Every structure is written in C-alpha cells, then in structure tokens.
Amino acid sequence: MRWLLVKDLRxxxxxxxxxxxxxLYPIVIAVLIGFAxxxxxxxxxxxxxxxxxxxxxIVELGGERIDLTEEGSRLFExxxxxxxxxxxxxxxxxxxxxxxxxxxxxxxxxxxxQSTLEPGTVEVFYNAEDPAKKEFVENTIEAQVQRANAALxxxxxxxxxxxxxxxxxxxxxSFLGQDFDVLGLARAERILSDVxxxxxxxxxxxxxxxxxxxxxxxxRENLAFSDDxxxxxxxxxRVEATxxxxxxxxxxxxxxxxxxxxxxxxxxxxxxxxMLAIEREENAFARLVRGLVSRSxxxxxxxxxxxxxxxxxxxxMLAGLGLFVExxxxxxxLWLGAVIAGALAFAALGLAIGALTREVRAASLLAFMLxxxxxxxxxxPSGAVGPAxxxxxxxxxxxxPFKPTLDALDAALNDAGGLAGPLLHLAGLAVAFGVLSRIAxxxxx
Amino acid sequence: xxxxxxxxxxxxxxxxxxxxxxxxxGVSLSAGRGELVAVIGPNGAGKTTLLSILAxxxxxxxxxxxxxxxxxWVPQQPALYGKLTVEENLMLFARLxxxxxxHATVDHMLDLTDLGERAGDQVSTLSGGNRxxxxxxxxxxxxxxxxxxxxxxxxxxxxxxxxxxxxILRLAGEGTTVVYATHHIQEADRHANRLVVLADGESVFxxxxxxxxxxxxxxxxxxxxxxxxxLRQRGH
Numbered sequence: 001m002r003w004l005l006v007k008d009l010r011x012x013x014x015x016x017x018x019x020x021x022x023x024l025y026p027i028v029i030a031v032l033i034g035f036a037x038x039x040x041x042x043x044x045x046x047x048x049x050x051x052x053x054x055x056x057x058i059v060e061l062g063g064e065r066i067d068l069t070e071e072g073s074r075l076f077e078x079x080x081x082x083x084x085x086x087x088x089x090x091x092x093x094x095x096x097x098x099x100x101x102x103x104x105x106x107x108x109x110x111x112x113x114q115s116t117l118e119p120g121t122v123e124v125f126y127n128a129e130d131p132a133k134k135e136f137v138e139n140t141i142e143a144q145v146q147r148a149n150a151a152l153x154x155x156x157x158x159x160x161x162x163x164x165x166x167x168x169x170x171x172x173x174s175f176l177g178q179d180f181d182v183l184g185l186a187r188a189e190r191i192l193s194d195v196x197x198x199x200x201x202x203x204x205x206x207x208x209x210x211x212x213x214x215x216x217x218x219x220r221e222n223l224a225f226s227d228d229x230x231x232x233x234x235x236x237x238r239v240e241a242t243x244x245x246x247x248x249x250x251x252x253x254x255x256x257x258x259x260x261x262x263x264x265x266x267x268x269x270x271x272x273x274x275m276l277a278i279e280r281e282e283n284a285f286a287r288l289v290r291g292l293v294s295r296s297x298x299x300x301x302x303x304x305x306x307x308x309x310x311x312x313x314x315x316x317m318l319a320g321l322g323l324f325v326e327x328x329x330x331x332x333x334l335w336l337g338a339v340i341a342g343a344l345a346f347a348a349l350g351l352a353i354g355a356l357t358r359e360v361r362a363a364s365l366l367a368f369m370l371x372x373x374x375x376x377x378x379x380x381p382s383g384a385v386g387p388a389x390x391x392x393x394x395x396x397x398x399x400x401p402f403k404p405t406l407d408a409l410d411a412a413l414n415d416a417g418g419l420a421g422p423l424l425h426l427a428g429l430a431v432a433f434g435v436l437s438r439i440a441x442x443x444x445x
Numbered sequence: 446x447x448x449x450x451x452x453x454x455x456x457x458x459x460x461x462x463x464x465x466x467x468x469x470x471g472v473s474l475s476a477g478r479g480e481l482v483a484v485i486g487p488n489g490a491g492k493t494t495l496l497s498i499l500a501x502x503x504x505x506x507x508x509x510x511x512x513x514x515x516x517x518w519v520p521q522q523p524a525l526y527g528k529l530t531v532e533e534n535l536m537l538f539a540r541l542x543x544x545x546x547x548h549a550t551v552d553h554m555l556d557l558t559d560l561g562e563r564a565g566d567q568v569s570t571l572s573g574g575n576r577x578x579x580x581x582x583x584x585x586x587x588x589x590x591x592x593x594x595x596x597x598x599x600x601x602x603x604x605x606x607x608x609x610x611x612x613i614l615r616l617a618g619e620g621t622t623v624v625y626a627t628h629h630i631q632e633a634d635r636h637a638n639r640l641v642v643l644a645d646g647e648s649v650f651x652x653x654x655x656x657x658x659x660x661x662x663x664x665x666x667x668x669x670x671x672x673x674x675x676l677r678q679r680g681h
Contacts, residue, residue, distance in 0.1 A: 003540045011528045014567075283524040286502045287583070290518060292541040 001301045004293060008275055008305050023313050026266030030259035030317070033375075044100040044140065047090040048081035051107035079103075079140065087123075094125050101126030101137045103145075161227050168223040185223070189216040254416075256321050257409040258379075261342065264314045265371055265402055268343050272306035272350025273363035276437075280358050280444055295441050299351055299434065306350055307343035314339050318413075327413060334412035334419060341426040342405030348433035349401055355440035370400075378403040401429050451478050453622045454499065454516070454591045459508035461494050461646075468494045469505070470646045476591070476622045476639075481614075483637035484626040485672070487681065490643040492626035493521070496595050499624065517589035521596040523580035527569035531560055531579050534568055535586065542587045554582040558612065574605030578612065585616070592616060594625040598632060610636055634668040642672075644681040 012019055082099050084090035090102035104123035112121070122145060126137040166173055170184020183191075192213045199206040279285040279298070289295050318327065318335065350367065357363040378397045382390055397403035408422035454476050461469040469491045476482045484492045497503045499510060500518035525534050535554050539547035555561045558578040568576060577597065584592055597613070598606040606629075614636065617623050627633055633640055634654045642650035642657070650657055658671045666674060 003537055007526065007529065007533075007537050010533065011526060014528045282526050283520055283522040284526060286497075286520060287518065287524040287538075288541070290501050292538070 001293065001297050004288075004298070004301045005305055008301075011278075012309075022267060022270055026263040027313070027317055029266065030262040033255075033258060033262055044079055044136075045082050045098075046079040047084045047093040047099045047102040049084040049087050049090040049102070049104045051087075051105050052109060091125050094127060097127070164223050164226045168220050185216050185220040189213055189220070192216065252325055253414045254410060256318070256325050256327065257406060257413050259321065260314050260318055260339070260409050260413075261402060261406040262371075262375055263317055264310050264339065264342050264405060265346050265375070266367075267310035267313055268306045268346035269350040269353065269367040269371060270364060271309055272302055272347040273354035273357070273367050274360050275305060276302045276351055276354030277358060277360045277363040281360055285444060296438060299437055299441070302351055302354075303344065303347040303434070306347040307340065310346070311336075311339045311343045314343070328415075331412060331415070335409070337423065338405070338408035338412035338419065341423050341430075342401060342408060345401035345405065345426040345430040345433070348430040348437065351437035352433045352440060355437045355444055358444060371402075374400050374402040378406055398425070399429075401426055401433075404429065452476070453478050454624070455511040456495075456499060457509050457511075459495065459498055459505045459510070461491070461498060461503065462506050468646050469498070471508070472643065472646070472648045473508075474499070474624070474641055474648070474651075476624055478590070478622055479617055479620045480622050480639065481617050481637045482622075482624045482639045482641060483633035484624065484641045484643060485628075485630060485633050486643035487676065489645075491646040492643055493595055494646075495643065496593050496624070496626050500593050515587050515589040515591070517584035517587060517592045519581050519584035519592065519594040519597060521599060523568075523576040525568045525576060525579055525583070528567060530565050530567055531555070531571070532564040534579060535582060538583045539586050544586065550586060554586065557585070558582045572605070574601050574609065577601060577605075577609060581609075581612070585621075589621065591622040591624065594623065596627060597625055598627065598629060606632070630669040630672050642675070644676060644679065649679050649681070650675065 079100075081103075082093065084093060084102070087104050087106075090104055093099045094102045102123075102125040104125070106121065106123070109122070124137075124142070124145070166182050166184065168185050170182050170187045173180045173182050192209060196206055196209045196213065199209065276299070279288065285298075288298060293301075315336070318339075321327065322329070353366050353370070354363045357366055374397070377393050380390070380393050384390075385393065404422040404425040407417065408419060408426060410416045411419040411422060452475050454474075456472070456474045459469050459472045460467070472491070472495055474482070474484075474495070484495060486492055494503065496518075498505050500516060501510075502518070526537075529537065532551060532555070535551040536547055539550045539554075544550040555564050558581070560575065560578060560582070563571065563575060568579060571579070581592075581594070581597065584594070592613075594613070598609055601609060610632070613623055613625075625637075637654065640650060640652065640654055640657055641648060650660065652660075654668060657675055658666075658668065661671050661674045661678065663671065663674055
C-alpha cells in the first residue's frame, strides 16, 4: 500500500495545474461563502455634517448635562465618517458616489432637545440605486440612529425620574448655578397634617384641608410607580433570548467553520473520487487486484491519501484565517479530530462516487454537483421552509458528511455544542460509504 | 521453439454468465511449458472472458482452473500510469510483486524489452508499440510460468508487431507458457503451436493450425479463409 501511496503522490506532483486548482478553487469558494455570510461592506464611509460643531453640544435636562457629541459617537461605531463642511457638501458627496450615505446633524438639535417641545431630528441621505444597497444603508444608519436615540431616551428618563423623586420627596436642586430647596409632596403632606390638627373637628376648612392631604398622598403613592413606568418608556420592549439548540457562536466564527467544511468537502471528494477512478481509466485496477493489492486495501489507500491531503490544506487554511479571525489555538487537538473525522467521511463518500461512476470526468462532475447542494441544504434554517420539507432537508443533510462536519468543526473551533455526537455521526457515515464503495467496486473492472 | 514438456495451466468446463447472456459454455483449455496457445474466434466469442478467468480477474460460475504457481497477465489496453516513467511503472509493480531485488528486476526488464534508453520517459510519451512492451514487461515481473496476453498486437503497426512477436517467441523459447487471444488469424497460424477456437462461448476446436485446415476438408485456401470456412461449416 505504501508504494501505491508514493505512486499517487508522484502523479499528483506531476499534475501541478490540477493540484493548484484542486486546492485553490475550494479555498476561494469557502472564503467567498464565509465573507458573504459574515459581513457586508466593512465600516462603510458616510459623509457627516455636524451642525453643532463650534457650539456647545450640551443639553441640560433636569440639572443633568448631556453631551450630545459623546452620545452621538455611537453613530460611528459601524461607519467611517467623512467630514463635510455643510449640509449641501455632504449631500453632494452622496450624489457623486464618494460615500455610501450622508448623516446631517442640524444646528437646532441641541436647542430642540433642550426645549423638550420638539424632538431632535437628524437627516440621512443615500442613493438607492440597487435594493441590496438600499437595504444595507437603511439597516446600518437607521439602526445606529435608533441606538443613539434609545441611549438618549434612557438618559432623559433617568433625569425625569430624579425630578419626579424630587417632587415626591423634596430636597436640594440646582438650576443655572442657583440652589433651591424643593418642599416635595411628603413634606407638604406633613405640614398640612400639622395645620389640620389645629383646626376644630367638623369645620369646613378642616374638611377642605383633608381633601388636599388625601390628594397629596395619592399623588405620592402613584409617583412611586413612576420609575417602573419610565423604565418601560425608555426601553418599551426588552429582549430575553434563549438559544434552544446550538451554541453562542458568532457569525464570523461560524463562517470560519463553514469555510473549513466547504474546503474539506471539495478537496476530499474530488481527490478520493478522482484517484480511484483513475485506476480504472489507466486500466491498472484489474492488474492491481490480481493478488497485488486487495480491493479493500486499495480503498483504504485512496481514503488515506485524500484525507491526509485535504486535512493538511484545511489546517493550513484555518491557520491562515487565524490571522484575521480570532481562533482558539488551545483547542487545536479538537480541530484536528474534527478535521480528520470529516475528511475520512468525505473520503468514503468520494470513493463511493468514484466506484459508482468509474471514470474521472463523471466522478468529478458528480462530486461537484453533489457538493454545493449539500452545503446549501445544511444551511437552511428551521422555519425557512415548511415543517415537512425541513424534516426532509434534515434527513438528507444527515445522510451526507457535510452537516456533521460543520457541526464538529463548529464545536471544535467555537465550543458550540458537543463534539462527540458529530464525530460518531461522521464515523457511521464513513463506515456506510466505505461499505457502499466496496460493493460498487465489484463491477469496477 | 521448445516442445511442451509439462502442463502448467489447466481449465475445465468453465461457464460464465452475465445476467441472461452466457459468455462461456463449458470451455476447457490446457497448456504445457513453453507452449504457445492462440485463442481465436469472432467478436463476442468469449476470448477475453476466458483469459480474464484464467488470470484470476473474474471468477467462473462453474468449472475449475488449476492455476499455475505464477501467472502473468497482459491486458489488451496497456495497464500503465501515463504520468510515471517507464522505470517508475516497472519499479512500482516490481515492489507490489514483492520482488526480492526490485532494482535488478527492473534493469532486467528494461534490457529484455530494449527500453533502457526510454527508462526515464513518461509512459504517456511512448508510442503504442513501446507501451505494449512495457505492458508485457510488467506482466513478466513476477517471472511467471504462464503468460496470458489479450490481443497483444492490437493497434500496432506491422514493424512493431514483428518486434513484439520476436520478444514473445523468445520468452516461449525460454520455457514460458504463452496463451494469447488475437484477431490476427495469420499471427495465430504463424506463431501458435495450438489453437483454441471459441464461437458463441463454446470451444469448437482445439488443435494445431494444420489440423484446423484439414478439418475444413477443403484445399487451396489460405489460413484465414480456412478459418472462416471452418466457422461457417459449424454454423457460426
């Protein structure tokens, strides 16, 4: 078997174009899928005109000074601002296609907020020449504006709460540099109660005073609920998300596992199917199995060759991706296990393809035709299709190695779920496809 | 040409079916040391099936093959790796044959086939004749007592055929039993000690070329015409 392996490696070495395509094509596909899945344009450029520049951007609400520039900085977490000197210049940059959109902060924003009579308004301009761009700009800029808005609302609600507490309980209050002692409902109620005791029982003044005292008590009790109410106003809908299945893998980390799985699948399938089929195309199969090598040993050799080569490329790719995406190198033994298990299962599938098709071109075509649908099927989320169709998709995905390889790599790379289940699944598939390829080899010569 | 002295391969009552089609119907064959046996017959007669059963590529559904300790097999299409050189192909199969000294074996085969000068050339660059010589050399790596060749001279030009037969006759002269299937009836007449004629999976003749001519009961025909007449008389 060793000499067969040496022979195959020698043949691969003498086919540099084929090997380059075999390695580069899946990597390019994998990286493209990874990028498509993980992100849109990275921090798009947005023209920014700040009408508050040069003027104090401080809003005083209930004695609290809120710096609008600081609050507004949240807008720039997801975009790269391109400064503009005027509103018109910012809009022109959008028209010229220099920037994705323009964000205008008007000069009256601070005064409007300060007055609390009108809401502060910012303007957004963008080109909507294609639906994808329109969707992206709307989602990115408006989401960021809403985040800033929500943060500001929360701050205002907090200030309002402090004011209400002052009205309820009384205390010191500063405004425009002057200190005030606010009486508050509680102290007013105590004063009025003391006065009531000085009035004769049944007197009309005493009855009217009791009405005022009751009102004060009622108002204070209701104000006690105001913090809950204002908390709800500041954040009307709060999300408590619980993942029932899967882990907490980020999209970019998942994209790494996906890219590795796609790359592993393409290389292993094509190599295993092609190198087995080539034995028949070169008419060497019959000569080999005439007592020189058993059919099973031939399959083991081809599976080993495909698995070792594809695992090496996959690990190199992961190391390369590690330069751009954070990967936990402490989990390397787990990656290695997942990559090897996936490669062996793909190799067994590749052998079955090679044994069934019996020629290199047909084997390569079938491997390609099978690979992409398997990858896409594995990514169909629950709820995207009807329950019956989703069950079918799950069953089909489970019958091939892509989904369990993706699960295993996700678990190994990102600590998302258990690794043992996918590894056992892959072992089962490797055995099943190995048996299928051995049976198909009976009619191979 | 050495006379046959001892039987090196025997097959009895071989039957092979492919689904409903019967490829061989009770075919028997034997050959002695140094004997040259040609298996001839029309297309689809079962020649390749018979040789592949003798070579152990396929199993007969019925019948027995008493195999020689070593059989070399040379398929019709050269079974070689085009990306490997002549020497690398020979070395690979010598190692797989567990040759005790693969380098010496390969050198010997390169001398035997006069391919020493082309040893470093990739097989894909060789002519059809030279590929067939490498193909035969691989069949001989295990120093077999019996060499089975399926259409060895197919696709070769007359000069290449002549060189090939010189090589095969030399092997037979050294004691190797050679059983070959061929469409070239004149080659069977010229080189074989014995003919086995198959038609529709049946063995319809086993004897020398002269005996086949006599069996037709006609005179003045060349060997190919005599063969066609023989088949016609037997309803094929």
